[in-house]
Amino acid sequence: MATAGQFTQLPRIRRIEMREIVKRFPGVLANSKVNFDINAGEVHALLGENGAGKSTLMRQLYGLYRPDEGQILIDGQAVEFHSPADAIRAGIGMIHQHFMLVPTLTVAQNVALGLKSSREPLLDLDRVSARISELSQAYGLKVDPSAYIWQLSVGEQQRVEIIKALYRGASVIILDEPTAVLTPQEVNDLFATLKRMVGEGHGLVFISHKLHEVMEISDRVTVLRDGQTIGVRRTKEVTRDELVKMMVGREVKPLSPQPAKVGAVRLEVKDLHAMGDRGTEMLRGVNLQVHAGEIVGVAGVSGNGQRELAECLTGLRKATHGQILINGEDMTHAPLLKRMAAGQAYIPEERMRDGAIREFSVQENLFLRDHSAPQYRRGVFLDFSRMAARTRQMVDEFNVKTPRLDTPLKNLSGGNIQKLILARELSRKPMVLIAAQPTRGVDIGATEYIHKRLLEQRAAGTAILLISEDLDEIRTLSDRIAVMYEGRITGIVERDQATVEQIGLMMAGISKEEALQHHSAAEHS
Amino acid sequence: MTEILSAAVIVGILTSAIRLATPYLFASIGEAFAQTSGVLNLGVDGIMLMGAFSAFYVTLHTGNVWLGALAAMAVGLLMGLLMSLISVTFKAEQGISGIGLYMFGLGLSSLLFKVLVGTVYTISGFPVVKIPFLSQIPYIGQIFFQHSLPVYAAFLLVPLAWWLLDKTTWGLKIKSVGQNPAAADSLGVNVDRVRYFSVCLGAVLAGLAGASLSTALVNLFQENLTAGLGFIAVALVYFGGWRPLGILTGALLFSVVNAFQLWLQVLGVNIQSDVAVMLPYLLTIAVLAFSMNRVRQPAALNKPFERGEN
Numbered sequence A: 001m002a003t004a005g006q007f008t009q010l011p012r013i014r015r016i017e018m019r020e021i022v023k024r025f026p027g028v029l030a031n032s033k034v035n036f037d038i039n040a041g042e043v044h045a046l047l048g049e050n051g052a053g054k055s056t057l058m059r060q061l062y063g064l065y066r067p068d069e070g071q072i073l074i075d076g077q078a079v080e081f082h083s084p085a086d087a088i089r090a091g092i093g094m095i096h097q098h099f100m101l102v103p104t105l106t107v108a109q110n111v112a113l114g115l116k117s118s119r120e121p122l123l124d125l126d127r128v129s130a131r132i133s134e135l136s137q138a139y140g141l142k143v144d145p146s147a148y149i150w151q152l153s154v155g156e157q158q159r160v161e162i163i164k165a166l167y168r169g170a171s172v173i174i175l176d177e178p179t180a181v182l183t184p185q186e187v188n189d190l191f192a193t194l195k196r197m198v199g200e201g202h203g204l205v206f207i208s209h210k211l212h213e214v215m216e217i218s219d220r221v222t223v224l225r226d227g228q229t230i231g232v233r234r235t236k237e238v239t240r241d242e243l244v245k246m247m248v249g250r251e252v253k254p255l256s257p258q259p260a261k262v263g264a265v266r267l268e269v270k271d272l273h274a275m276g277d278r279g280t281e282m283l284r285g286v287n288l289q290v291h292a293g294e295i296v297g298v299a300g301v302s303g304n305g306q307r308e309l310a311e312c313l314t315g316l317r318k319a320t321h322g323q324i325l326i327n328g329e330d331m332t333h334a335p336l337l338k339r340m341a342a343g344q345a346y347i348p349e350e351r352m353r354d355g356a357i358r359e360f361s362v363q364e365n366l367f368l369r370d371h372s373a374p375q376y377r378r379g380v381f382l383d384f385s386r387m388a389a390r391t392r393q394m395v396d397e398f399n400v401k402t403p404r405l406d407t408p409l410k411n412l413s414g415g416n417i418q419k420l421i422l423a424r425e426l427s428r429k430p431m432v433l434i435a436a437q438p439t440r441g442v443d444i445g446a447t448e449y450i451h452k453r454l455l456e457q458r459a460a461g462t463a464i465l466l467i468s469e470d471l472d473e474i475r476t477l478s479d480r481i482a483v484m485y486e487g488r489i490t491g492i493v494e495r496d497q498a499t500v501e502q503i504g505l506m507m508a509g510i511s512k513e514e515a516l517q518h519h520s521a522a523e524h525s
Numbered sequence B: 001m002t003e004i005l006s007a008a009v010i011v012g013i014l015t016s017a018i019r020l021a022t023p024y025l026f027a028s029i030g031e032a033f034a035q036t037s038g039v040l041n042l043g044v045d046g047i048m049l050m051g052a053f054s055a056f057y058v059t060l061h062t063g064n065v066w067l068g069a070l071a072a073m074a075v076g077l078l079m080g081l082l083m084s085l086i087s088v089t090f091k092a093e094q095g096i097s098g099i100g101l102y103m104f105g106l107g108l109s110s111l112l113f114k115v116l117v118g119t120v121y122t123i124s125g126f127p128v129v130k131i132p133f134l135s136q137i138p139y140i141g142q143i144f145f146q147h148s149l150p151v152y153a154a155f156l157l158v159p160l161a162w163w164l165l166d167k168t169t170w171g172l173k174i175k176s177v178g179q180n181p182a183a184a185d186s187l188g189v190n191v192d193r194v195r196y197f198s199v200c201l202g203a204v205l206a207g208l209a210g211a212s213l214s215t216a217l218v219n220l221f222q223e224n225l226t227a228g229l230g231f232i233a234v235a236l237v238y239f240g241g242w243r244p245l246g247i248l249t250g251a252l253l254f255s256v257v258n259a260f261q262l263w264l265q266v267l268g269v270n271i272q273s274d275v276a277v278m279l280p281y282l283l284t285i286a287v288l289a290f291s292m293n294r295v296r297q298p299a300a301l302n303k304p305f306e307r308g309e310n
Helices: A054-061 A084-090 A107-112 A123-138 A154-167 A183-200 A209-218 A240-248 A306-314 A336-341 A351-355 A362-366 A385-397 A414-426 A443-457 A472-477 A499-506 A512-517 B007-036 B044-062 B065-089 B092-117 B140-144 B149-167 B169-179 B183-188 B192-218 B229-239 B244-266 B273-293
Strands: A013-024 A026-041 A044-049 A067-074 A077-079 A090-096 A174-175 A203-208 A221-224 A228-234 A265-275 A283-291 A293-300 A319-326 A344-346 A432-436 A461-467 A481-487 A488-494 B128-130 B147-148
Touching: A013 A054, A013 A283, A026 A054, A026 A067, A026 A203, A026 A319, A044 A054, A044 A209, A044 A240, A054 A174, A054 A203, A077 A265, A107 A123, A107 A154, A107 A203, A107 B169, A123 A154, A123 A183, A154 A174, A154 A183, A154 A228, A183 A203, A183 A414, A183 A499, A183 B229, A203 A209, A203 A362, A209 A240, A221 A240, A228 A240, A240 A443, A265 A306, A265 A461, A265 A512, A283 A293, A283 A306, A283 A488, A283 B183, A293 A443, A293 A472, A293 A499, A306 A319, A306 A432, A306 A461, A306 B007, A336 A344, A362 A414, A385 B192, A414 B044, A432 A443, A443 A461, A461 A472, A472 A499, A472 B149, A481 A499, A481 B244, A488 A499, A499 A512, A499 B273, B007 B044, B007 B140, B007 B147, B007 B149, B007 B169, B007 B192, B007 B229, B007 B244, B044 B065, B044 B092, B044 B229, B065 B092, B065 B128, B147 B149, B149 B169, B149 B192, B149 B244, B169 B183, B169 B192, B169 B229, B183 B192, B192 B229, B229 B244, B229 B273, B244 B273
Parallel strands: A026 A228, A044 A203, A044 A221, A090 A174, A174 A203, A293 A461, A293 A481, A344 A432, A432 A461
Antiparallel strands: A013 A026, A013 A067, A067 A077, A221 A228, A265 A283, A265 A319, A481 A488, B128 B147
16 A cells, blocks of 8 residues: 655656557457557657547556456566556556546545555544645645535646645556546646646656647657557657547548528527526526527536526526527427427437437437327327338438447447437427537547538528537537636627637636737637 | 423433433444445344344343343344345345345344244343442433443444544545545545445444344343334434434434333323324434435445446
8 A cells, every 4th residue: 555655756667568458348349459658757648539448548557457468567567457556556646537536525535545544543634734735836736635625626626636646656647538627727737737747757648539639748649549559659740630540540621611691590598597406506697699590609617507508498497587589489488399399409418318218229219209290100109110211211311320220229339329319309400409518428520420410500590509618619610609607608709709718718707808808829729 | 291391200201212322323323334335224124133132042041141242243244244245246226135134134033033032031131330420410310321331332332433434544435435436446445345344334233233122221022123223223324414423313312202202101191102102203204304414425325336337
């Protein structure tokens, strides 16, 4: 067991090599003879689509899984990890994508968890807190040791995770999609910390599918695809397009939307208020208009009311005050069916919870809503042959890769499930589309396809509200960008009016006027 | 009605209440350990019955109440291991396995009683130990300091449990395993081991709860001696918000009501005895309906842990 005190030692691992790693899960070959190595003092990015096997590979390095074949060498010596405890002892730390923190405990308690105390069996939180403060200072990781985790912002929680690893004396640290939940400013802070860590001699593994971040922070890049190593490159010697090609296996052309042909107001939200699940007010006066033929993107850090807004619009959550109008008709308290009849479609954020039924077949999921439409009925019975014909047509049209129409949905990949939901929602030719996180957890190929379909729908005159935490997605697709902060729209900007930094400032609560005056050094994309 | 409010009666009620709180405290504090680690053990009543029978039987034959208590702890440990095996290792639905454990304990204790004992005997259980000086204080002395050892032990358990949960590294592990087992696992904490420990500790205490009933409170055993007391103990954990002090409050509330209804019957107050007996149970429902505090509930309660699922 690592003890408090080791963290002051200098990083001691010089090189880790993973050789010919094979990892199988039932029905899936997650890693197929993968090679990967990491040196002290460098950031090695591990790039790949969802499901490419990045996290699986690193979970083996951290002792969470055991490789079926292959070897892990630390400074030339073969090691075998049976649990994270072994990896921690060897000097490896991991910052998980979903933070591994206990929200009801304090920062110090979370750091002390699993460590021997200096006054065993009693906890020694004062001493732990003092050392946390030392580490905070040394690495520029500001955090209050006595704060409860649930009180902290996502960025602060991530700092706690990094401190946890450093406290245990980790010299190689794996960061699994560390920027997924951060604002652009927080990303900058994180990168500053990472550079400091590299300067101290730590080796960092940076797992990501975001190219510009990989280009910015890493020294080397290994690309994985379908569980295989596609290649290793020095970041300086490779271009973004090359990396995309390695990742996806083909060229991906950037989208260039045509100018919008904006029509009448289709969706209007006036001073909308609503409560969140915890009984606090999550929407505090949202005002918004979406016109026919335009995409309005709602940007914001997760938890600022985006989910509640989508749920109010679709009728899944009760508005406590304000109005929702579809084509000028008051729908604030209308039941879901009435909203659908008015031409509203919905791509939910949690597709497996709100959008589809895992155990149902592809066909059943496509007919979740329209099963009682007259054309698919014969008296009280369902007309299965017609339903099958229609399903076949939609599956082909929307490029859903499924072995059969009666395949249970849970056997499909995230991208294909999302395409299926898209097929169900878009085939109704909606007047208004609410798309919440339409490409979260979806691979580049499917993302590209979904983006293309959304733009087609825009050209067909649908009013689209796109809610996304992916700022790149918002900036690529939206004609106007509404930034949400603490339950309000703090500003609406035209697509080209604001830089990433400026939108980031607005996401952090800075007003539009102030944010637009902020002249940032350079634009990212 | 005047005699109900006389000083002697009030002291009598409170003295009984302290005594009656004993099994609640043992069982609830024990269950709090299991639940804090994320395992809902609904089998408490079954373990209590087995503990009560073992303590009674061993005491009956050896004349040694200490051996009886030891037997109850051993039987509790065995049943705790069984519960852990089913719910932690085999990851079965905890609620269902707990009910199974209860029925197993109820059936087996009844069977053993019929086969090995047959009729109701009284035994000489733990003697009353008067605490020097303190027991001489008027009223207070009689209420708090003239009890048998298990009663004192049950009350000492409250600060002890608080200390273990809040001040020690083990307590931190137990809490984190119940709130976010994946986080604990990622820091090298052996989730299953902590849960085994907590469930077994709880079961040993449930065994003692049974022993306190059969060798300190009523000094006899009969079929279904606990009459569902173990389920109230589970409810008390929710009522107490998973904190020893909250559980103490709840246990005292119930034992006071219980003592009150017993005295009502003793004094021959003209209400149906069935109605009086129902009182604590009605109170359970009412209190739980209004006091439920889910904020403190262990987030992983009732959820078996499997590595790599997130």
